[in-house]
Amino acid sequence: MNLNIVQDHSQLWKKIALFLISQNISLFGSSVVSFSIIWYITLQTSSGKWVMLFTICSLLPQVLISLWGGVWADRYNRKYLIMLADGFIALATLGLAIAFWAGYQRMELILAVSLIRSIGAGIQTPAASALYPQIVPMDKLTKVQGINQTLNSVLMLLSPAVGGIMLGSLGIFWAFMLDVISASLAIAVLSFIRIEKVVRSAEIAPVFTELRQGIDYVLNHKLLKRVLLCFGVSFFLITPAAVLTPLLVERSFGNDVWRLTAHEIVWTVGSMIGGVFISLQGDFKDKIRTVAICLVGFGVTFALLGIAANFSIYLLIMGIAGFFMPIMATAQTVLIQENVENAMMGRVFSLIQIVTGSSMPIAILFFGPLADIVSIGSILLVSGVLLAVVGVWYQMTNKRAGLN
Template sequence: MALPSSLRALRYYNFRLYFVGQAVSLIGTWMQRLAVSWLVYTITHSAFWLGVVAFAGQIPILLLSPYAGAYVDRHSRYRTLLKTQIASMVQAGLLALIVFINFYNIAAIIFLSVALGIINAFDTPARQSMMIVLVREKTDLPNAIALNSSMVTLARLIGPAAGGILLSSYGEDVCFFLNFISFVAVIGSLLMMKIKVPERTKPKEHIWQNLHAGYQYLKHHNGLRSAILHIALISLLAMPYSTLLPLYAKTVFKGDVTTFSWLNSISGLGALLGAIFMANLKTGRNLLRIIIYATLLFCICLSIFSFNKDFDIALLFIMLAEAGMLAMIAATNTFIQTNVDEKMRGRVISYYVMAFQGMQPIGSLLVGASAHYFTGPHTVLIEGIAGTVVTLCFIPYFKRARKEQPKPIVVLEER
């Protein structure tokens, strides 16, 4: 039976395995994220410490991503991904253990958050670079990226909802343990894949020369450079608002862990809507224009959400904001993946990861400090306005980049 065009990437055996394994694992990951945020806020009652823990978990990505991208280009993406998933499973197990034995120590949580950040610095460029191997035809790559985004956001919808129930009924340790178990699915799917992994020839250049080559490549590609700089600024100024959701749940909406779970789940629903939109996008659409419109939707709705004390209306605007944010992320990722030379894929994706995920820890630290000394709603309002201004400033750069004809990329075998 032929698959609908919106699901066409699932006809590839390896991508199907990846899709199912990641879906199960990511549900566990979102359960853990929810539990960590709630645990930190329950222990400290401080927005500042929420920012510190978020900073600790993501700052390694900013510092290590360029090196990690060069590493991925020099080694097997498949084997790198397998190792990072095993390491993530160990991290989740240790987190479950310290909570199970009632070792509620903020320093231990920060240490394990840093460890996970180091793992993710290598995991993300390896995972993103694998996409071109899992889906052999370049024409199906945008659909694979969109389906991957849909899977991630579906997990983001289910994970917090399930996590909220488990958290209120059984506690944080159950959420952490189930995340530990969920890695069996993704590791098993990787082992079942039919991918030839020949040994890479040892490069003559030093890895830092490879890293510099990636930087020089971006300097001469206006479209890629503009897309990465744009998402870097949005990641710094607007995306870290989610750090303050526990504060909103307790102080703005006067709720509990169920309120926090609703905020996260509705955010996931909005992101899923954005992913569905991208999955049904026709080939040849102007991705740079979609990035602009989607970011404006995200930032404007975020500004409206900031001071809204009606919970139902707040959920509506946070859902629309997340739909815009997901569409922006997926459009940026698709634009980069379809316009980068294959030999530079790992390095360019690492700069994208550094911009997307690496700038968020700095933003989280600033957001936590701002909400600690001022208020959460004032901080989120400033984030929404700042993101809107940045996006409007990038319109001329995107128009200029649109006039450039991207060079075709060559799809190669995994090496």
């Protein structure tokens, strides 16, 4: 009997490990090619217009398709949906690589393929997020998400370096091919995992009916309504720190490349430490309070970034801010996974993706022009204070509602 338990436990962790490996291999290839494309466009055009168009083509389709992606994730086998999306992205990238190898190197082609890749990501992301509770026991979700956040941070540290080496030494063709190879490996690894389709109690309805059911489910769920609102407002207020801080470094401390590099590295290292902390912690008993503390932590650190006069102190604060990101992301994600029925998981995560995917572009349309009128430090100070207020509000309203 004990031997069977040990074997079952071993098989469970083997399945979890294979899934994490698969998704992080896919993420690595996608990150490398994204960095390579943005740098290639910058070097070839020196045009803000082309960078803006690439950003729109990379983000907007993902947001638009994710509603359908959520319905499909609840309707079909999520494993095969992830594999098909990865394959779809890989084929589009392979076509782009062949076109560049043949000498057809047009910016319009890069934009078209970026749009296709974004559609694939919009299908893959809700399915992957919804799949975790299917294969991971509830009491292990936080630990597994912590491991995943740590792996994500490591890859985000490596991706720019690998992208730069590929673009500078081998050319963008090989950056494209790295993504094709990594997607193929991710599909191959995922194929070894046996995952059943989610059993649904309700009959399959038309897509738009199921879309409405997903929206109604969230709006009638006391906790999910607050989580969705928290995601929207917090991502809006996080945008100045996420997007404008490189400009703050250049304006306040100098335009040396090493400063911008250090700025990115300390955030990622802080995130890695946060991910390791979650993995060791194992779980958070009160996830709402954990999220609230992280939001207040973000608010305080972002406000301090706005008034930091010394670059070393600035980097220290940035590293501390990075520490909070995986903790907040994990606590919020696991909170959703623990409180949503499996048959609705895909649609709920698609709505989360729409809110987070649209909040930051909307925010930058406001904060970008504002940064040319008032100081970025002032923007960070005000947005940081408001973010801390959101954290306090999130804790108080959920506590009054008897949620945790």
